[in-house]
Amino acid sequence: xxxxxxxxxxxxxxxxxxxxxxxxxxxxxxxxxxxxxxxxxxxxxxxxxxxxxxxxxxxxxxxxxxxxxxxxxxxxxxxxxxxxxxxxxxxxxxxxxxxxxxxxxxxxxxxxxxxxxxxxxxxxxxxxxxxxxxxxxxxxxxxxxxxxxxxxxxxxxxxxxxxxxxxxxxxxxxxxxxxxxxxxxxxxxxxxxxxxxxxxxxxxxxxxxxxxxxxxxxxxxxxxxxxxxxxxxxxxxxxxxxxxxxxxxxxxxxxxxxxxxxxxxxxxxxxxxxxxxxxxxxxxxxxxxxxxxxxxxxxxxxxxxxxxxxxxxxxxxxxxxxxxxxxxxxxxxxxxxxxxxxxxxx
Amino acid sequence: xxxxxxxxxxxxxxxxxxxxxxxxxxxxxxxxxxxxxxxxxxxxxxxxxxxxxxxxxxxxxxxxxxxxxxxxxxxxxxxxxxxxxxxxxxxxxxxxxxxxxxxxxxxxxxxxxxxxxxxxxxxxxxxxxxxxxxxxxxxxxxxxxxxxxxxxxxxxxxxxxxxxxxxxxxxxxxxxxxxxxxxxxxxxxxxxxxxxxxxxxxxxxxxxxxxxxxxxxxxxxxxxxxxxxxxxxxxxxxxxxxxxxxxxxxxxxxxxxxxxxxxxxxxxxxxxxxxxxxxxxxxxxxxxxxxxxxxxxxxxxxxxxxxxxxxxxxxxxxxxxxxxxxxxxxxxxxxxxxxxxxxxxx
DNA sequence: GTTACTTACGAAATCGTTTTCGGAGATTTC
DNA sequence: GAAATCTCCGAAAACGATTTCGTAAGTAAC
Numbered sequence: 137x138x139x140x141x142x143x144x145x146x147x148x149x150x151x152x153x154x155x156x157x158x159x160x161x162x163x164x165x166x167x168x169x170x171x172x173x174x175x176x177x178x179x180x181x182x183x184x185x186x187x188x189x190x191x192x193x194x195x196x197x198x199x200x201x202x203x204x205x206x207x208x209x210x211x212x213x214x215x216x217x218x219x220x221x222x223x224x225x226x227x228x229x230x231x232x233x234x235x236x237x238x239x240x241x242x243x244x245x246x247x248x249x250x251x252x253x254x255x256x257x258x259x260x261x262x263x264x265x266x267x268x269x270x271x272x273x274x275x276x277x278x279x280x281x282x283x284x285x286x287x288x289x290x291x292x293x294x295x296x297x298x299x300x301x302x303x304x305x306x307x308x309x310x311x312x313x314x315x316x317x318x319x320x321x322x323x324x325x326x327x328x329x330x331x332x333x334x335x336x337x338x339x340x341x342x343x344x345x346x347x348x349x350x351x352x353x354x355x356x357x358x359x360x361x362x363x364x365x366x367x368x369x370x371x372x373x374x375x376x377x378x379x380x381x382x383x384x385x386x387x388x389x390x391x392x393x394x395x396x397x398x399x400x401x402x403x404x405x406x407x408x409x410x411x412x413x414x415x416x417x418x419x420x421x422x423x424x425x426x427x428x429x430x431x432x433x434x435x436x437x438x439x440x441x442x443x444x445x446x447x448x449x450x451x452x453x454x455x456x457x458x459x460x461x462x463x464x465x466x467x468x469x470x471x472x473x474x475x476x477x478x479x480x481x482x
Numbered sequence: 483x484x485x486x487x488x489x490x491x492x493x494x495x496x497x498x499x500x501x502x503x504x505x506x507x508x509x510x511x512x513x514x515x516x517x518x519x520x521x522x523x524x525x526x527x528x529x530x531x532x533x534x535x536x537x538x539x540x541x542x543x544x545x546x547x548x549x550x551x552x553x554x555x556x557x558x559x560x561x562x563x564x565x566x567x568x569x570x571x572x573x574x575x576x577x578x579x580x581x582x583x584x585x586x587x588x589x590x591x592x593x594x595x596x597x598x599x600x601x602x603x604x605x606x607x608x609x610x611x612x613x614x615x616x617x618x619x620x621x622x623x624x625x626x627x628x629x630x631x632x633x634x635x636x637x638x639x640x641x642x643x644x645x646x647x648x649x650x651x652x653x654x655x656x657x658x659x660x661x662x663x664x665x666x667x668x669x670x671x672x673x674x675x676x677x678x679x680x681x682x683x684x685x686x687x688x689x690x691x692x693x694x695x696x697x698x699x700x701x702x703x704x705x706x707x708x709x710x711x712x713x714x715x716x717x718x719x720x721x722x723x724x725x726x727x728x729x730x731x732x733x734x735x736x737x738x739x740x741x742x743x744x745x746x747x748x749x750x751x752x753x754x755x756x757x758x759x760x761x762x763x764x765x766x767x768x769x770x771x772x773x774x775x776x777x778x779x780x781x782x783x784x785x786x787x788x789x790x791x792x793x794x795x796x797x798x799x800x801x802x803x804x805x806x807x808x809x810x811x812x813x814x815x816x817x818x819x820x821x822x823x824x825x826x827x828x
Numbered sequence: 829g830t831t832a833c834t835t836a837c838g839a840a841a842t843c844g845t846t847t848t849c850g851g852a853g854a855t856t857t858c
Numbered sequence: 859g860a861a862a863t864c865t866c867c868g869a870a871a872a873c874g875a876t877t878t879c880g881t882a883a884g885t886a887a888c
Contacts, residue, residue, distance in 0.1 A: 143844065153868040158846055165847085166866055185602055189539040190844030193873045198535065200582075208568060217564055222554060225585040234603055236546075236582045239571040256531055257580055364769050393769045423710050423739045425771045489875060499838040504876055511877085512836055536874030539843045 141182045150178055161186065199232050201261040201446065202253040205239040207246060215419055216435055220265065220287065223439020231447070233260070247272060254282050261446045263287075267298070267332045285446045287438060288332050289459070297445040297458035299438045303333040303415070305463050306431040307340020307385065310413045313472060314383040315348045317411070323374045323381030324357040325367055325391050334359060337387050337415075356381055360391060367394025375402055383411045383473070389418035389430055396424065396471070411473025415464070427469035434462070487528045496524055507532065545578050547607040547792065548599040551585040553592060561765055562781055566611065566633065569785020577793070579606070593618060600628050607792045609633075613644070613678045631792045633784055634678050635805070643791040643804035645784045649679040649761070651809050652777040653686020653731065656759045659818060660729040661694045663757070669720040669727030670703040671713055671737050680705060683733050683761070702727055706737060713740025721748055729757045729819070735764035735776055742770065742817070757819025761810070773815035780808070 143161075147154040152171065159165045160175035167175075179185070192198055203224065205217060221237070228235050238253055240246035250273055253259050262277060267288035274292040277284045285297040307324075314322050324341050327334045338357060345352055358373055360366035367386060374381055375398060384399075386392035392414030396406035406412055407426035414421065414430040421428035445458045489507075493500040498517065505511040506521035513521075525531070538544055549570065551563060567583070574581050584599055586592035596619055599605050608623060613634035620638040623630045631643040653670075660668050670687050673680045684703060691698055704719055706712035713732060720727055721744060730745075732738035738760030742752035752758055753772035760767065760776040767774035791804045 143846095154845085155847075155869080156867055159867090162846080168866060171866085183601070186846095187539075187844050188602075188604060189535060189542075189544065190873090191846070192535040193533075193539050193844080193875085194846045196535075196873065205564070205568065205571070215561070218551070221583065222551065222585045225551070225583065226587065229584060229598065234582050235584070236580050237567065237571065238575060238581070239568045241572065252575065255529070256534075258534060364766065390766075393766065397769055420710065420736075420739065420766050423743055423770075500875080501839080501877075502837055505837090508876080514836060517836080532876095533874055536843090537876070539845085539874080540876045542843065 140187075141184045143184070143186065146175075146178060146182060146184050149182070150175060158186075198258045198260050200234050200236055200257065200259045201228065201263065201443075202257065202259040203235060203237045203263045204246070204249045204253065205237060206264070206266045207240045207242050216416065216433070217265070219435040220439040223436040223441075224263065224443055225439075227440045227443035231443075247276060250276055254280055261285075261450060263442055263446065268292075268330045269332050269335050270330070271332075283446060283449050285442045285449065285458070287435075287442065289461070290332050295455045295459070297449050297455050298460070299441050299445065300459075300461045301433050301435075301438065302461050302463050303336035303387075304340035304343070306415050307337040308344045309340075309466055310385045310415075310431070311341050311344040312347070313413070313466070314385065314411065315344060315350065317383070317473065319381075319383040319411075320350060321353070321356060321379065321381045321383075323371075323384040325370045325374070325384055325386045325395055326357060326359045327362045327387040327391070329359040334387060341385065362388050362390060364390050364394040364397070367391035368398050369394070371395035371398035372401070375399070381410075384413075386412060386414045389414035389416050389421055389428060392428055392430070392471070393420075393424060396426075396428075407471040407473055412471045414471075417467055421467075422469060424471070426471045429469045429472035430467050431464040432467055433464060438462070486533075487530045489530070489532065492521075492524060492528060492530050495528070496521060504532075544604045544606050546580050546582055546603065546605045547574065547609065547789075548603065548605040549581060549583045549609045550592070550595045550599065551583060552610070552612045553586045553588050562762065562779070563611070565781040566785040566788075569782040569787075570609065570789055571785075573786045573789035577789075593622060596622055600626055607631075607796060609788055609792065614638075614676050615678050615681050616676070617678075629792060629795045631788045631795065631804070633781075633788065635807070636678050641801045641805070643795050643801050644806070645787050645791065646805075646807045647779050647781075647784065647810050648807050649682035649733075649810075650686035650689070652761050653683040654690045655686075655812055656731045656761075656777070657687050657690040658693070659759070659812070660731065660757065661690060661696065663729075663819065665727075665729040665757075666696060667699070667702060667725065667727045667729075669717075669730040671716045671720070671730055671732045671741055672703060672705045673708045673733040673737070675705040680733060687731065708734050708736060710736050710740040710743070713737035714744050715740070717741035717744035718747070721745070727756075730759075732758060732760045735760035735762050735767055735774060738774055738776070738817070739764075739766075739770060742774075753817040753819055758817045760817075763813055767813075768815060770817070772817045775815045775818035776813050777810040778813055779810060784808070 143157055144154050147157045156167055157175050159167045160172045161179060225235055238249045240249040253262060262282060262284040265287035267286050267290040269291045271290045271292040274290055278293045287299055289298050289300045311322050326337055342352055355377060358370045360370035384395055386395055392412050395412055399406040399410050404410055414428050416433040417430050421430055448458055489503055490500050493503045502513055503521050505513045506518045571581055584595045586595040599608060608628060608630040611633035613632050613636040615637050617636045617638040620636055624639045633645055635644050635646045657668050672683055688698055701723060704716045706716035730741050732741055738758050741758055745752040745756050750756055760774050762779040763776050767776055794804055
């Protein structure tokens with residue numbers, strides 16, 4: 137049914153040697169423009185394109201890069217990963233590389249997914265997200281010497297390429313805004329502590345506090361799952377404090393969603409009685425009640441860029457020059473509330 | 483760096499012929515249990531696993547199935563596709579097959595993504611979702627004779643395998659519930675008309691109307707994009723009618739989200755003044771205001787099942803016996819409102 | 829003890845490319 | 859006009875597996 141043509145048959149049709157045809161198609165080596173054109177035309181006519189299997193065997197390359205989807209509990213509700221995937225694919229589709237994905241069932245078996253990728257499928261490169269401060273995936277990949285690029289930096293191992301959407305600026309600018317509005321006790325609902333973004337968010341939070349000479353109170357920061365439910369429970373805990381926060385900064389929009397729910401439960405109005413800010417610009421943010429103020433997260437572009445970095449790395453560039461930190465921008469809607477005391481901007 | 487072992491080196495280590503080793507590893511043909519065990523142990527010890535490139539070249543199979551992500555405007559906000567992907571991968575990871583995905587930029591270039599998959603990457607099978615009544619992708623695949631399974635049925639071409647989460651029951655049961663509550667003018671905010679689910683939803687809607695001997699009014703159904711914005715605009719249009727609907731059935735939760743927004747704009751309360759029901763059980767549904775009543779969509783399971791069907795198809799089973807229609811279930815929260823006139827259940 | 833049959837293994841062909849290297853002809857150089 | 863230099867093109871050797879088919883040894887049958 138397939139009726140696919142061979143490179144040797146194509147060569148015979150043209151009265152050329154297969155080596156010549158190959159060189160013409162790959163635009164490599166000695167072959168005159170005239171015959172190159174002739175070959176390309178014939179290839180087009182017969183619908184010939186080199187069989188990846190043969191080429192891969194010969195070139196000892198899989199022309200494949202793998203992406204591993206983090207365990208479900210951390211991302212089920214995230215358009216995030218799809219954006220990333222689309223960015224990656226859009227860039228990759230311009231190259232001979234193909235994108236293969238595997239999903240990790242749980243945190244415990246996540247490394248198996250990586251092993252499957254590099255040991256069984258023999259990918260040429262790997263991508264993943266949600267880096268951790270101490271990240272065994274990074275250790276594994278560096279040990280096996282397989283090229284990779286991550287979404288997010290880490291404190292693990294030798295330098296590696298990454299694109300990082302800087303959570304410290306979200307933490308710092310978000311709480312600074314609250315402080316500017318007169319708040320002195322600000323809650324922080326963070327993503328799980330092992331994630332790098334959580335650490336960075338808290339760093340930003342502390343920095344803002346320090347800049348305003350406000351004390352740090354450990355009671356006010358709780359780490360929770362990246363989900364509405366996490367936000368719900370975390371905010372309940374915060375609001376039950378004897379001296380509860382008057383504003384809440386959240387490590388993710390889903391967490392903020394749950395937090396607003398918890399605030400409503402206590403009879404207060406989120407955004408007016410207790411302002412809330414999230415992270416990552418979830419598409420549903422504008423439709424929440426009140427619309428959620430948040431920080432941008434250009435994941436599609438990050439995906440595109442990660443491909444550039446990976447290709448550059450495989451091309452021999454050094455990891456250190458392939459690290460990018462992007463600053464997210466505040467997206468003002470209305471959940472951040474307004475001045476506590478009196479007037480001023482916004 | 484890779485330091486990977488060959489099948490011939492493995493054979494030499496064992497003092498066996500490569501053919502014997504190959505047969506032992508693939509559990510095929512004539513080889514005694516004793517040597518089979520010996521080979522397997524050695525393979526384990528040396529960390530040998532057959533190079534996919536060699537095997538694929540020889541067996542003339544890519545051991546790859548492709549999934550194409552529908553154009554972004556239709557799914558950016560959908561955890562949906564991720565669930566599906568995870569279901570697919572979980573099942574596929576038990577087989578030698580790998581999952582490669584490509585994304586379609588726009589509806590116009592979508593077919594190119596399919597061509598890339600089958601003509602350049604030579605996948606053994608294809609999967610995709612969001613079937614259309616008249617679906618060029620199906621025509622293309624059937625013409626090229628490549629095995630595929632879709633999420634959703636279609637009216638196109640010869641029979642093909644699919645898993646379909648039946649939108650007619652959502653349409654029928656949703657509007658029937660409204661009718662039971664005393665509503666007589668029910669709006670339908672449907673997904674884009676070319677989609678199969680839209681057609682089926684409307685069929686269900688009409689069926690419920692007919693069963694209650696209520697007239698069909700074309701003014702009351704508007705087709706819109708699968709997004710909050712689509713729901714917002716669609717509902718505005720509905721509410722601006724001279725004789726507007728008193729309840730709204732939506733083809734998707736995101737549409738319902740926008741619709742509730744539009745209702746709020748007019749000073750009415752969604753769920754109490756105008757009840758709303760959605761489809762597909764978006765994870766944010768419980769956190770909307772009011773929590774959204776909707777229909778279930780077991781996409782993870784659907785993904786798993788699609789793999790079964792594809793494998794069965796490639797195994798020679800006929801398409802007609804590989805078609806499954808699943809009934810979604812109503813998930814009661816509170817946006818569906820309650821009895822208009824008086825009392826009764828819920 | 830010869831024949832027939834079964835079992836377990838091996839030699840070699842094959843899948844479709846790419847790449848190296850050699851060499852024929854054309855072109856330039858002195 | 860011979861020598862040196864370019865330009866193109868082709869023959870053949872990999873790459874790493876699977877599969878066909880042949881054959882030696884072992885077993886059973888008579």
